[in-house]
Amino acid sequence: MKNNTDFLDKVYEIVEQIPYGRVTSYGAIARHLGMAKSARLVGWAMSQSFLSQREIPAHRVVNRHGLLTGKHHFGGSTVMENLLRQEGIAVENDKIINFAKYFWDPSGHLSTNSKH
DNA sequence: TGATTGACCAACT
DNA sequence: CAGTTGGCCAATC
Helix, strand or coil, X not given: CCCCCHHHHHXXXXXXXXXXXXXXXXXXXXXXXXXXXXXXXXXXXXXXXXXXXXXCCHXXXXXXXXXXXXXXXXXXXXXXXXXXXXXXCCEECCEEXXXXXXXXXXXXXXXXCCCC
């Protein structure tokens, strides 16, 4: 039987697969799950991620603007920023610099190289 | 059981 | 460019 949180598992699976030094957006994950319009569910799922026993790099998930919308949910004000900076990601004004450069597409996790 | 909220996104005005 | 509206799904009150 499926748990009542089957979609949460899918989200966690993807977030856990986010490589170091990369970030993604709620909408990208939602779209990958076929719930593009339900990006809020991903955000809500992330709010529960810290309750999960697995280590979810939720700091690598931001909104489509690269803004650290959920920084307050890390138990601090600049915790999320620091975590991203530790991975080599430049963060300024609660926003990721060169967001598109660090953006990681969940659908492209199979292709290590992204031809550009 | 209905109404409200939520770490969102896109379109419209 | 900024504010509003619609949409989606799940949890909480």
